Amino acid sequence: MTIRNTLQDYGQRFRPRMACLKKAEKVVLEMQDPRTGVKWQPQRLVITTIPHAITGEDIVAWLADRFQTGAEEAWSLGSMLVALGYIYPLQDHKRLVIRADTSLYRFQTPYFWPTQQWPVEDTDYAIFLAKRNIRKKGMLELHEQEQYNRLHKWMNHKWDFIVMQAKEQYRAAKERKKPDRVVFECQERAYWVVHRPPPGTVSAMDYGLDRRVDPNADEAKTPDFYQRIMIFTQQSIMRPRVKSSVSIGALVKYSATYSSHDPFLSKCLPSNPWLTDDVTYWTLNMPNVEIPTKMRVERWTFSFGELLSDPRGRNDFQLFLKKEFSGENLAFWESCEDLKWGTAATMREKAEQIYKTFLARGAPRWINIDGTTMEHTMKGLKHPHRYVLDAAQTHIYMLMKKDSYGRYMKSSVFKETLRKAVCPEEHNFSEAQLEQNTRNRRPSLSPIVLRQMEQEQKAKTAAAVDITQLCRFTTPVPHLAVYTGSSDFPASLPFLANSSTACPSPISVALDSVSACERRLEALEGDGEGPHAIAAASAAAAPPPAAHGNASKSGVGVSLRRLLRRSCTPSAVFASLSPKCPSAAGTGSRIQPMSPDQPSQAPPRRISNFFQIKVDIPPECRIYPIESEDEDEESRAVSRGAVGTKEIICPWESLAPQNGTG
């Protein structure tokens, strides 16, 4: 018994229609005509003669005549008929090919024709194997034995039925006359060669995925049906249109560029593994191979997208960017991809991480995007979703494409890679070698293993790269003191807890103390300008994406909110704005205050270490977006009433002379 699913689920259960079957049947029936069909001859065996044997050349000739095509086309049509199982070879029954010579074939009886309506049952296969076992007294082929054992394991409850049915069928078959018995056995064997192909061959009945809708069922013409058609046509009308000259031009350009890379249209060096069973091509083109092939490197020159989508190309590009110290763009782009494609559970943390690392003021790997995009992104980060960083990502992508990509193409890194790229020789296998290749086929690594390796690789590169990728302005300067503070760590702001207590990411490892932030905040509040702490920035930045209205009584929270309300956020470490320009109090105006009704007079408690990174920002470095200048006025105005300053040693206080009230 088989369990049948009678529920109306919406899963994919329907087998797609193979239109070729109906057409093949028509052709086969035409071939039966006694006058105009294929001429048959009797097959002489030792014991008897069996009629209706046809030669390969007759089949091919008939097909060529019927369809008025050349011999090659007729031959491939004949092969299809054999592969589908409408005609089976009498010699060499395991190879379902047609040979246009005197080798013999016979038509398959309609009972054994391939059909889409009913799937081929394993039960029947088990019965067939049991019968074969009985008849051949245990001499099954290796793959048949394996299948037999597997079926015995999975169909154990039916095994009585299977064995008994096999015996009965065997006895029933014996009742027939000898020649018909032979024919029937040939037919059955041919049927199973098609539907359970021996290893090393492919079944022509492979149809891919099941469909969700039954293709054989007629669709009822309900109002709903017509509604769907109306919507569909309306949408088709509304679609934007492109001039055909433009679209065709694009197609032509694409074809011209890629035709030499297409394995169908041109040669695949060294050889196409699907044709010769030799996997050199795949080994040479592994995702992270040391030395890429020349063709692969050529592809990178076609477009920036090609470069990025090839892992090896991306690595090369990354190497180049490292040398130019603009690796953060690519890193940001990759993190955005990670966010887009990652699991929903990790999205929050990822978004926060990305913000802290790339977008916040004073972020260690700050990327340069324009003001509107930044504003847009910040707004979106309050309620992060999968595509919140799309605008920023596109901006950075365009930046890389217009700027770095061009330079990469002219760079020494690329030239070196191009020079080292290998161009393999074309294989030239003989028939015997091809057969040997077929026998030596081995399955490739399991995708689970591959994914694990990939992840290990990623972790290794992530751990190794990050610190060194900090902008030269953010590289820790040894002579500056490290700020330490109390460890009154707020537990309510989850992300902070995450970053510090749970597995800290490589970046947050370096960013450990938060006190600097707080103290600098105090200092700033007094100054209204000046360098800004990373911590504060990050901490300030974190509330927007973090839980809104987190009622945190912690020092950090309060102070941060206070800062935000005053829109006097300490900016990033790079603080430096030129002495003339009021320091960018920053992103305050863009980040809406979290909770405007927070008590503003709570003294800032000592907050625990958040960052330890100390940087030396040359004052002339203007990295902030231009728009920030406007807010500085307001922020300075608002920054009165700051709590009294503490003893903070801000290295840049001396570097950046105060402009506002000190």
Added chain:
Amino acid sequence: MSRWRSSVEEVAARQRQQGECQRGQEALSRVTSCFQQLAASLGSSADGSFLRDELEETRGLVERLSKGLSQRLVHLLTACDSAPSGVADRQVLERLWVHFLSSLESFLSDLRKTRYLIGRFPLSQQSDRRSLVNSGCVDGMVGVAARVAWAQTPWISLGEEQSPDLTNHIAGLESMLLELQLRVPVAFWSVEATQPAWAEPDGELEGRDHSLEELMEVEVASSSHGLHAPCCGLGCVG
């Protein structure tokens, strides 16, 4: 005392019924295998009115057998629930049940194919014979038909029931299968088979039984081959 005697009678009756069911199941297997042999010739050059008549008769026999078996098995299994009759008995019954349902399923798929093929190759006119597939079979299937006739229902069937036509038969069988599965709660995956994995042919299956390869040896008639033994690589076919 009388209760003990009646229970002994009960047990005896049950054993008898079980034996009946087993014989019925064997007959069902036999008849369904014959049906498959007959159906395999549908649409081929061996097709004809004789074949189709034989198919009808076989189908009717299967119908009678399956109806009787289902009644008896359901009765036995539900009765078994009430009376504690030993685990072994129950196991035998469950095995029989699974066997029965599996044969019904495979017969149902054969029926569907038959209906499709009969619709595809109607033999109403003589010209239709031209499109029959030259598959190499020309047998009249007499032997198979004889085998079918030889199989009997092991119980006495009262009344000649009309066997339904093909479509109704299929529909009836489908509904019967569904109903049977719902009515009798047998966990079929827990049934263990008694047959060994690698079934040996019994004595009666042996005999002058050549493998397909031997049967397919081509007669070496051409002079160029000379006096090669028929088993040489060049001569063997298949």
